Amino acid sequence: MIIINFFGGSYGHFLRHFLSHNITGKSITKLGNFHFINGLKVDSLKNIKLTHDDVLPSDKFNIKITYHTGNIDLISRLKWQKNIWETPDSFEMFHMASIKKYSHITRKIAVMCFYKVSLLSQLDVWNRQDRENVMYIPFDYFLYDLNKWIDNWSKIFKSLNLPVEIVYLKQAHQIFNESQKAIFETHTKNFTSLWKNKDPIAMSNILAQVFFEKHAKENTPIPIPRYSDTMQMLCEWTQQLDKNNGDLSQLF
Secondary structure: OEEEEOOOOOOHHHHHHHHOOOOOHHHOOOOOOOOOOOOOOHHHHOOEEEEOOOOOOOOOOEEEEEOOHHHHHHHHHHHHHHOOOOOHHHOHHHHOHHHOOOOHHHHHHHHHHHHHHHHHHOHHHHHOOOOOOEEEEEHHHHHOOHHHHHHHHHHHHHHOOOOOOHHHHHHHHHHHHHHHHHHHHHHHHHHOOOHHHOOHHHHHHHHHHHHHHHHHOOOOOOOOOOOOOHHHHHHHHHHHHHHOOOOHHHOO
């Protein structure tokens, strides 16, 4: 049994199918996700388990997808843009009494930012490489060009005693990039856009960075009674950024 430990949005589902030789022309979905694949070879997935939890002492062998700060905004986008069934609207805090007066989009931005905060907060703990029974795979491996992709993944398949042919690795690289193209383009466009032109995911990433630096990083409590709770504070920040087109200096 292989256990893949990963944060949602860091390609754990793709890796599971990739190692199981399930990446084919049928793998490309409208949203670019790999949670469900047409023509799936179900039997080939029985020995690979997915979990968002960290490695447990009882685990015999794990593959862990690691990440660095430069990956976080993209991982957050992948989490929210692909997983339509995991919308912020369905979360309990989206309907908190303290934020009901704010617009739907303002609440959505505030709720989404907590995922990036969790990625930032767990950066050091999650990415430490101190277990002998764990294979650590950097998130960057999925983003490599063809030559580096073939070189790195060939070694990974070999170390796992999994047979693989170069033609499959080339095909998987092409399919992966085709399926992710729209997401990557949206990510790049939003990264360089003014606040007013960004989508809610990009706005939430900025909001999360500010919240992490001002409060989560040092466990600094929110100023009460200025804000009734964290969600109300984030909604107020979002409204302020809307007014001044993302000028963070006007927040404090």
